[in-house]
Amino acid sequence: MAVYDAIGAGTGFIGLTNKRVIIQDNSFVGKKTALTSIPYAKVQSVSYVSDKSMLGKFASSSTIALQAGGTTHEVQPRGQEKASHVHNVILWNIMQ
Incomplete structure (x- = not known):
């Protein structure tokens, strides 16, 4: 469905x-x-x-935290829209 490049350490x-x-x-x-x-x-x-600014008007970075099997996996996709899409797709699929 989608593949997103990630930034940050490790991913x-x-x-x-x-x-x-x-x-x-x-x-x-x-x-x-x-x-x-x-x-x-x-x-x-x-x-x-989300790492929002003090005024709450924009996010400088967005990370997805996924917990499975007692482990939390963190991924920081490039861009707030991509992070939102990843979150929404995962949430939709686990609700099925």
Whole structure:
């Protein structure tokens, strides 16, 4: 359905299919990369975390926090609109 490049430490991208979320994590020691595939049925929660300005008029960065299997995965897509889309797609799929 969508693949978004991510910024910030550790994360390469987040992919959304009709059955799962796929996250590339580049934060392993020795330049190792993990490709984590999480079925929507195993997602316990999804959060849209925004770093808003003091006036609350814009977000300088937006992060998606996804909890599954006792682990929280954080991804910061490039852009507020992309982060919102990722959150909404995951939320829609876990509500099915």
